[in-house]
Amino acid sequence: GYSAEAVETLERIQDVSPLDADLFSLTGMQLARSGETDKAKELLQKANQADSENELNKVREALVYMGTDDQRVISTLSEIIERDPNISVAWIQLADAHIREGKIEDAFAVADDWAEIDSASGRTLKGIIHSRLEQYAESVEVLKGVIESDPEFQGANLHLLQAYEALEQYQEVAELAKTILVKSPENEAVLLSLLRSSRSDSLTS
Secondary structure: OOOHHHHHHHHHOOOOOHHHHHHHHHHHHHHHHOOOHHHHHHHHHHHHHHOOOOHHHHHHHHHOOOOOOHHHHHHHHHHHHHHOOOOHHHHHHHHHHHHHOOOHHHHHHHHHHHHHHOHHHHHHHHHHHHHHOOOHHHHHHHHHHHHHHOOOOHHHHHHHHHHHHHOOOHHHHHHHHHHHHHHOOOOHHHHHHHHHHHHHHHHHO
16 A cells, blocks of 8 residues: 555645646545545545546546445546546446446446447446346346357456356356456456356355
8 A cells, every 4th residue: 555654745745747647546546445535535636637638537536436425426427428438437337326326227328328339338337237236147148148249348258257156157157267268367356266166066066
């Protein structure tokens, strides 16, 4: 993590150059993860004042309000997507914010809107939403559809793997994990899924 001295140094800097904006933004996110949200907000605001064109830093600033002011998160991310629809994390976090607010139809509408711009990503988000709602069978069907039309789309493969695990379909986990590992042999999460599936399958067989 970042030392207290380093954070204090950043806090004292008044004139932040655009070149330093990422440092302030990433430090702010580190502070947010450790629960120091007030300091995080201050550094993220400085980052965005220094580089007002950096939409990813604006996403980071919005995410500090997750769970405490999701209406603000929704409003900010919606505006960011209008300006730049290519920031994947903004779409995913916008759908998640709607879910936290209990607005499930709005979450699926986000996925549909994204699918109009990027079919594989939007449909994958639809599968993710089903998984968030513990509707794993529906998630599997959606994600399998994405992979049928775009077999190389990594996001759909990884989330399908998680849905199979949730359904305890260990043979499918093993087969898909091996397929993914051909392309990404060092993916630790997939390797762990394969290990868990082999252990679980041996216990149930």
